[in-house]
Amino acid sequence: MGYSNQNLQSIKPSKGSYFPLIKGVSLFLMFVFVAFILFVIIKGVAAFDWNLLLVDTRNSDQRFNFISALLGTCYLLIVSFIISVPVGLLGGFYYSGFFSNNKYLSYLKMLNRILSGVPSIIFGMFGMVIFVNRLGFGYSILAGSITLSLIAIPHVIKSTEEAIRSVDKTYIESSMALGASKIHTAIHVILPIAFPKILSGFFFTMARISGETAPLILTTATYMVTQLPASVFEPVVAIPHHVFLLARNGVENVQTLDLLYALSLVLLVIAVVVNIIVVVFKWRELNKK
Amino acid sequence: MITIEAKNVNCYFGDFHVLKNISFDVDKNNVVALIGPSGCGKSTFLRLFNRMNDHMEGVKIGGEILIDNMNIYDTSVCVEDLRKKVGMVFNMPNPFPKSIFENIAFGLKIKGYRDKAFIENRVVELLEMVSLWNEVKSKLKKPASVLNLGQQQRLCLARALSVEPEILLMDEPSAMLDPISTAKIEEIIHELKPFYTIVIVTHSMHQAARISDKTAFFNLGELVEFDTTTTIFTNPKNLITQNYITGRYG
Numbered sequence: 001m002g003y004s005n006q007n008l009q010s011i012k013p014s015k016g017s018y019f020p021l022i023k024g025v026s027l028f029l030m031f032v033f034v035a036f037i038l039f040v041i042i043k044g045v046a047a048f049d050w051n052l053l054l055v056d057t058r059n060s061d062q063r064f065n066f067i068s069a070l071l072g073t074c075y076l077l078i079v080s081f082i083i084s085v086p087v088g089l090l091g092g093f094y095y096s097g098f099f100s101n102n103k104y105l106s107y108l109k110m111l112n113r114i115l116s117g118v119p120s121i122i123f124g125m126f127g128m129v130i131f132v133n134r135l136g137f138g139y140s141i142l143a144g145s146i147t148l149s150l151i152a153i154p155h156v157i158k159s160t161e162e163a164i165r166s167v168d169k170t171y172i173e174s175s176m177a178l179g180a181s182k183i184h185t186a187i188h189v190i191l192p193i194a195f196p197k198i199l200s201g202f203f204f205t206m207a208r209i210s211g212e213t214a215p216l217i218l219t220t221a222t223y224m225v226t227q228l229p230a231s232v233f234e235p236v237v238a239i240p241h242h243v244f245l246l247a248r249n250g251v252e253n254v255q256t257l258d259l260l261y262a263l264s265l266v267l268l269v270i271a272v273v274v275n276i277i278v279v280v281f282k283w284r285e286l287n288k289k
Numbered sequence: 290m291i292t293i294e295a296k297n298v299n300c301y302f303g304d305f306h307v308l309k310n311i312s313f314d315v316d317k318n319n320v321v322a323l324i325g326p327s328g329c330g331k332s333t334f335l336r337l338f339n340r341m342n343d344h345m346e347g348v349k350i351g352g353e354i355l356i357d358n359m360n361i362y363d364t365s366v367c368v369e370d371l372r373k374k375v376g377m378v379f380n381m382p383n384p385f386p387k388s389i390f391e392n393i394a395f396g397l398k399i400k401g402y403r404d405k406a407f408i409e410n411r412v413v414e415l416l417e418m419v420s421l422w423n424e425v426k427s428k429l430k431k432p433a434s435v436l437n438l439g440q441q442q443r444l445c446l447a448r449a450l451s452v453e454p455e456i457l458l459m460d461e462p463s464a465m466l467d468p469i470s471t472a473k474i475e476e477i478i479h480e481l482k483p484f485y486t487i488v489i490v491t492h493s494m495h496q497a498a499r500i501s502d503k504t505a506f507f508n509l510g511e512l513v514e515f516d517t518t519t520t521i522f523t524n525p526k527n528l529i530t531q532n533y534i535t536g537r538y539g
Contacts, residue, residue, distance in 0.1 A: 179373035
């Protein structure tokens with residue numbers, strides 16, 4: 001009973017003399033972040049106009065068209081998803097070492113790490129040279145999607161590999177002990193167990209590449225496109241690309257500026273929504289056990 | 290009739306000599322218990338019979354293991370077929386995160402059965418064999434994780450039986466279970482004995498004494514003594530065996 005308040009306080013860990021600095025930097029960063037968000041929200045809400053989103057102006061000659069940009073992003077993401085799912089799954093399985101574990105694997109993994117750090121404009125240039133020109137896809141959804149997939153693939157392979165590695169070894173062992181082949185085990189045991197993690201990895205990467213601008217400038221379109229594409233060989237302008245093309249007009253044009261603010265708000269909302277979906281997904285997965 | 294025959298088996302993990310020159314045979318429809326202190330190589334030895342050590346890194350195996358007079362490490366042997374013939378139950382109950390029904394249907398599908406009605410009947414039969422049917426008949430579609438550990442282990446046993454093995458390897462099947470669940474597992478082993486050859490690794494000497502016909506005592510990677518269970522527990526020839534059995538060593 002001889003404990004005083006002072007004794008209780010004395011067992012608190014020392015914060016160290018650097019603590020005010022860390023605190024200061026954190027607060028400053030927080031302030032910048034909040035100011036940035038508030039700026040986008042205030043300016044965006046002021047400039048926001050539902051007509052921008054809801055009125056179908058695809059066939060008019062109005063140059064600023066949000067619907068076509070939103071659809072453009074959707075097309076690009078869907079085609080990228082279709083391309084990167086099989087590659088990501090197969091690559092993830094290969095990288096996990098489940099089928100074969102040879103010495104080349106560590107070199108491949110190193111290459112994968114390097115590839116995931118390459119600036120996206122490099123991928124854009126590669127896509128422009130190979131897909132747009134050499135293979136003759138032209139500035140198109142296909143050229144842009146393949147380029148985006150190249151950016152996504154190192155990330156989805158990594159996340160898929162981690163999802164597969166996290167599967168409890170005892171499940172794999174008992175499947176193999178029943179005389180199941182490796183393929184059967186992969187499809188019927190590993191895949192169902194790792195599926196939520198694999199899927200959230202894919203979503204996360206898709207959310208990431210949906211914000212890519214540089215590679216799209218070089219592969220999907222060179223000018224503002226408001227026509228809906230009839231096939232994957234036609235050009236399209238995605239939301240970030242749309243913002244870029246608008247911003248190029250400069251800040252003097254008030255109408256353009258308002259549109260930019262509104263678009264930025266919409267982009268922010270989309271990013272938040274996608275991230276909430278991913279978080280909810282992970283949360284559900286964590287709470288399933 | 291000899292079902293499993295090991296001739297001068299040596300096993301290395303990298304430089305570590307896990308099993309030293311072991312010769313051993315198991316008669317058909319016998320229950321053989323492998324006992325010995327932890328790390329003596331008895332589990333490794335057990336896992337040689339269905340080639341589960343193949344996946345371990347740096348494993349080297351010497352000597353011959355014959356099952357029904359066929360060398361199972363021969364290159365012509367199909368590992369998947371071997372494992373259907375030699376089933377295994379692990380120490381930790383590990384049903385798949387699927388429904389109770391699906392856990393057993395999984396094995397039946399591997400065995401090649403596709404007919405739905407047949408699978409449904411067979412699942413019931415297998416659950417009856419491990420005396421689990423009455424406990425789970427109302428919740429076949431529920432995930433296997435709703436069962437308690439003892440029930441999960443019996444489910445795993447039924448899953449192992451679903452591919453119609455002739456030999457059952459059990460790696461400390463009741464290590465994680467309470468005495469009542471353990472008794473149930475032992476009861477099932479008794480019931481299965483006329484139809485299967487069973488090799489069981491156990492840490493419980495009482496269990497070995499209760500269920501096995503023959504007992505093999507392992508120490509430091511060597512097979513010290515292998516004889517009928519009665520002899521091992523009443524009149525062991527080797528001093529180390531005697532000390533282990535009586536609890537003075539191990």
